[in-house]
Amino acid sequence: AIYFPILLRSAPAPLLGFVLVWPVFGALVTHGLGRRLIPLSVAGQSANANFRSELVYAREKAESLALMRAGPQLAQNLQDRFEVMKRVAYAEFDVTKFLNFFKMMYEEYGTVVPFVLLAPAYFTGALDLGQLMQLRMIVERVSQSLTFPVAAYEQAVGWRVAANRLAALAAASASTASSTVSSSPEGVALKVDGLYLRTPEGRLLLENLSLEVSFGERLLVVLPASGGKSLLLRALAGLWSHMSGSVEKSDDAVFIQGFEFPPLSLRQLLCYPQPAEGDSQLALHMVDLASLLARYPPDRQCQWEEVLSPEEQQRLLIARLLLRQPRLALLDEPLAALSEEDACGLLRQISPETAIVSFSRTRRLAAAHHRVVELGAAPDWVPSVSDLKSEERKVSAARPIRLGHNGHNGHKVLKAMD
Numbered sequence: 001a002i003y004f005p006i007l008l009r010s011a012p013a014p015l016l017g018f019v020l021v022w023p024v025f026g027a028l029v030t031h032g033l034g035r036r037l038i039p040l041s042v043a044g045q046s047a048n049a050n051f052r053s054e055l056v057y058a059r060e061k062a063e064s065l066a067l068m069r070a071g072p073q074l075a076q077n078l079q080d081r082f083e084v085m086k087r088v089a090y091a092e093f094d095v096t097k098f099l100n101f102f103k104m105m106y107e108e109y110g111t112v113v114p115f116v117l118l119a120p121a122y123f124t125g126a127l128d129l130g131q132l133m134q135l136r137m138i139v140e141r142v143s144q145s146l147t148f149p150v151a152a153y154e155q156a157v158g159w160r161v162a163a164n165r166l167a168a169l170a171a172a173s174a175s176t177a178s179s180t181v182s183s184s185p186e187g188v189a190l191k192v193d194g195l196y197l198r199t200p201e202g203r204l205l206l207e208n209l210s211l212e213v214s215f216g217e218r219l220l221v222v223l224p225a226s227g228g229k230s231l232l233l234r235a236l237a238g239l240w241s242h243m244s245g246s247v248e249k250s251d252d253a254v255f256i257q258g259f260e261f262p263p264l265s266l267r268q269l270l271c272y273p274q275p276a277e278g279d280s281q282l283a284l285h286m287v288d289l290a291s292l293l294a295r296y297p298p299d300r301q302c303q304w305e306e307v308l309s310p311e312e313q314q315r316l317l318i319a320r321l322l323l324r325q326p327r328l329a330l331l332d333e334p335l336a337a338l339s340e341e342d343a344c345g346l347l348r349q350i351s352p353e354t355a356i357v358s359f360s361r362t363r364r365l366a367a368a369h370h371r372v373v374e375l376g377a378a379p380d381w382v383p384s385v386s387d388l389k390s391e392e393r394k395v396s397a398a399r400p401i402r403l404g405h406n407g408h409n410g411h412k413v414l415k416a417m418d
Helices: 003-010 015-033 036-058 062-067 071-123 127-144 153-177 228-236 266-271 280-288 289-296 310-324 340-349
Strands: 181-182 188-198 204-214 216-224 243-249 253-256 328-332 355-360 370-372 401-406 411-418
Touching: 003 340, 015 127, 015 153, 015 253, 036 071, 036 153, 062 071, 071 153, 127 243, 188 228, 188 328, 188 355, 204 216, 204 228, 204 355, 228 243, 228 328, 243 328, 253 310, 266 280, 266 310, 280 289, 280 310, 310 340
Parallel strands: 181 243, 216 355, 216 370, 253 328, 328 355, 370 411
Antiparallel strands: 188 204, 188 243, 401 411
């Protein structure tokens, strides 16, 4: 803004043309040589992410891989991932090599050419040495501003690649957030209306599922293997975008699927991720885990999935529910490592005001629930190993239910009509 008006008044026409044309020429040639960097940078980030993911997998599954003696295969997989990284890096080096050579020559000629264009005016006496150097300095300042795309091209490529990845992440998050999951009406813990659940490939798992669970009610949902049990839990949590229909649930709903926590102390684990009111020692006593207090100091951090048995992990999940006392709890295969008697006893420890929806492949926990809803496979579809590789088949769900006989504990049981 300061130097350009001076350049317009004082510079010869050839020099002014050079200042305007030279940056355009540099930007076009730079983009022509470096445009391959954009897909290569994307491929490089993907290759690096795959390699790191393979390393994390090897670390987390080290014992299982050692028992299977899968070391050579794992090493080959890592080498293959690393080879992809190398090929992408070498391709980037080739592009960058020519790009940097052009940028070096561009900067050199950008310094020499202005002197050549000013030389006739200097030798004819139209410019003295001081004016020559002033014009040279002005040309250099203006050129630095106009040639920024050339100097910052590689940095701009990195910005674009990062922005594209963030935009893709934002689009995926918006797609998940736009699912029809909302707060439940007063007096209802969970209400599902006309839910259709599909796999990412489009295979229909559940069709027209409708459920309503009141506060304090206990519902057991039985689905066959490969029937979409875990995906249904994700859909109810609003974490699955391949669904349609409406889901209304309590705002303080707690979802339990597996035992995956960061390294925490025992006290932090019982409350994670939010502080919970209650006596943690009493909760551990109620689930028969009082021995943990003696084995592990309350403030000692551990990787709990490695030091606790599956039975202890599931008991600890129930202790977390006892402390948090949510109004709705949704459980995926709860207490599968415990006997039926112990599992039902632990479920009865949960506050009677808490609505419980359990998802399982069997009816063994029916005694601890008020209702049982069985969602079976369609009559023309029989799950088998070969079916996993065959064409997609539909799974029917939410068939009409009728009231069956009372269970041995007096609870009403709902059975699917044949």
